[in-house]
Amino acid sequence: MLLKKYRWVFLGAGVAVLGAATYMYYTYDPAVHSWFPQCPFKALTGLDCPGCGSQRAVHAILHADFRKAFHHNALLMFFIPYLTVGFSYRCVKDPDERLLKWRKILFGEYAIKILAAVIFAYFILRNVL
Template sequence: MNSILLLLIIGVAVLFFVLDPAQHEIFPQCLFHSLTGGYCPGCGSQRALHSLLHFDFAGVVGYNFLFLPAALFILYHYLYPLLNKAFGWKLPNLFYKKQTPLIVLAIVILFWIARNLPWYPFNVLAPVG
């Protein structure tokens, strides 16, 4: 099962590396944006992933400001046991702390609201392009 998931992840990564979601219509459009004209917390994530795979960190932040911190948080989840074992550290598993889901939910909701405000500095949170 893990090897199937790994192959799926690699396949998606290759697809997003080769094809730019901003230029190809095979990628799904955001239903929330299509219906309301507003930006959901995930708007720009496909373009951000494409930028990340090309090491364009300014593009990542420009498309979805929350994408890079979320990716680093997920990466931490998989690396902390390896770091603890390799260096004898005692890093906590932040994913399973009692307050983590509420903190993540609060950040996502605040980001969702802020990126739809038309005033500076909030309007820079909207996806570029």
């Protein structure tokens, strides 16, 4: 009930935080500025996790350098559109049957398992190659 009552406040706060983060990542390069958070997994193990390079990739995307973004984190280049579609599905108030079918295909149980396998394979391949 609380979420429904203050949904516009939460939405406004989310937009403000997203706008501030976009400004920060556009203005400051995470590769140059040391105050950006570092990956704790990489610090402990020396291996790249599936998210390593995402901050630099976001900076490159915001500057329309997609080749550099792909170099930093190729998985992020595919997940941004995927997550955008998922968020847009959540915004539809009364979805029809066709939309529900596609949502189940793209974000259902099997899709989550495939997604987990892709992330795990990416983790292994980026550390082996």
